[in-house]
Every structure is written in C-alpha cells, then in structure tokens.
Amino acid sequence: MQLLKERILKDGTVKPGNVLKVDSFLNHQMDISLINEIGKEFKSRFSECPITKILTIEASGIGIACITAQYFNVPVIFAKKTQSLNLDGDMYTTKVQSFTHKKVYDVILSKKFLGPDDHVLLIDDFLANGCALLGLIDIVRESGATLEGAGIVIEKGFQEGGDRIRNMGIRLESLAIIDSMSDDSLTFRD
C-alpha cells in the first residue's frame, strides 16, 4: 500500500534493537484519515470473504479494527490480555509471549462472541515474531469458526512471524512488509 509506505518513510524512525517507531500516526497518536484508507484496503483485499466478525487483540489493534469494521459492516471483538484468573463465565483462553515486556500473559475471549458459524478476519497493527497473531489463531480454532485470513498493517519481514503464519496455510495480507531496516535506510518487499 503505497500511501502507507510513504508515511512510514516520512514519519517512522528506527530505534536500536530493530524497533520501528510509528507512534506519530499508528499506535500512540492515530491518523484516522490514514487508518480509513487502511480499512478500505483491507476491505478490497478480503472483499470476496463472507466475514462476520473482526477479531483483534488489545490495545493498539482496536482502533484499526473498528475503523476497518465499518467497511465490512460487522462487529469487532477484541481479545483481552490478563494476568488474573478471575474470569467471568466461559472464555476461550490462550497464552502469548511478549518479547517487548518479557513475560507470558493469558489472552481471553468470551465464548459468547465467537462460534462455528462465524467467519473471522484477524486485524493487528504489527507482525514480528507472530506470537500475538498465533494466539488469536488459536482462539479461532478453539471456537470452531472459519478463519478467513489476517490483515496486518506493518510486517517485519526479517522476523519469523510472517513465514510461520503463511506456512500454516493461512492467508496473510500485510500492507507494508519491511525486509530490512537500519538507522538510515528501510527496504520494503515488492
């Protein structure tokens, strides 16, 4: 997605440890006009899929999922990160490892909101090692719903998440895939 790539080149910054900061437009401050274009692009790429729910994970995926959901006319459900076991009612649960925060947390979704009749599109802002997305995939499988695919805004193509997901036979649409980055350059996959 050209508009997104241009924005990453203009406003993204690379920090030590392969960190790409896009907090001025995507995941701390959010440029809603850009995110609308992102939502339209996801709709265009998954237009033939009979999506009934968009599933994301808190926190930074929620806004993108909500804007995108307007183009699909479906509800958003978001999985919650928790370290408590004080769960209300029946929940799908999985575990996700966070490299950023160096811990494992439980991720939960109420069983009320996802079942075998659903067709799910996963949405998230970033894909790196793939742990968060694999957690969501786990939840979809547990629910018996059909996974139509995953839409990611920025994929770090030099980390293993994208390959892991694609090798599972899951349709993955990343709007910008970064193949390499350093302080003064950033290369997108064609």
Add this chain to the structure above:
Amino acid sequence: MQLLKERILKDGTVKPGNVLKVDSFLNHQMDISLINEIGKEFKSRFSECPITKILTIEASGIGIACITAQYFNVPVIFAKKTQSLNLDGDMYTTKVQSFTHKKVYDVILSKKFLGPDDHVLLIDDFLANGCALLGLIDIVRESGATLEGAGIVIEKGFQEGGDRIRNMGIRLESLAIIDSMSDDSLTFRD
C-alpha cells in the same frame, strides 16, 4: 441518548458488586453501528468546540475514540498504562488507581503529541469513580493544552466520579447516566 439507553436495557446485565456488563456491544464485542451513533452524538454536543485532539486511555476507549474522531476530523492519542519505567523520550506521566485490578499503574503520553496549542476532548467508555478520567485531566494540564470537555458513554451516577469532575468546572457529557441498578431494574437520570 435514547438509542444507547434502550440498548443498555436490552443487552446490559447487572452483576454482583455494582458491575454493569455491556460487553456484547461496547467493550469486548463492539457494535460499530451503535458506536458511530455515539460518535455523532459527541460531535453534536461538542460541535462548537475547536477540538484538535481526542485523548483516551487504553484499551476499551480506543475504538470509541477512533470512530468519534471521524466526526471531528482530528487525530486520536491514547495514553498507555504501564508498570515499566523503561520510557522512550519525554513523557507526560500520572498515576491511576484501578479498583477492578486493585493496583496503581503509571499512565504515560508522549509529549510530542500534546502541547499548549491543542484543544482536547477526552473520550472514554465508562465513568465510575473517575480515576482514569482524572489521570487524563492531569496529563492535559501538564501539557498546557486547553481541556474542552469529556465525553463518556456510560456514567455510573451513583459513584463519585461524575460529581468530582463536574465540581472541577469541567464540562462532562455522559450519554447515559445510571442513577441506580439492581438485578432486575436500572434507572437512568433524566
């Protein structure tokens, strides 16, 4: 807001400990059509204010803030909850007590995204004791920005948050104020 009140009566459930569950349409599964009506209502109530930024706090406020921001044509910024002190660059910080999780966490917002020229609308899904909203107010004051007001979807009018905010002279628009609730009844303020 009549549509919202009807939806709360239809799909909300009261749990022990004065907990109102609206997770089927507001803060776990999100009915995007309803949230669009909520966004329009906030725009109508704050239409004369020169809003430049919508500020919310992760996680469940983000989707509502993003949908609402479309009607104001402004970016969303969301404060992050953190227990780490590994902060990148200059941050506004405050502390918020969570009664639900029984702990105090740091709330941060990058100084890059809010300053004296900004006019801020706060958006959140719930107002009960007011701790989260007071944290956001603290951040706005620290930034020197003008606080135009706060838009809340559901206020628990029998808890002290609403009075605390209004007594500070801050304009607070809650789309549904619940004055009392029990297992089999729920009373809205007129």
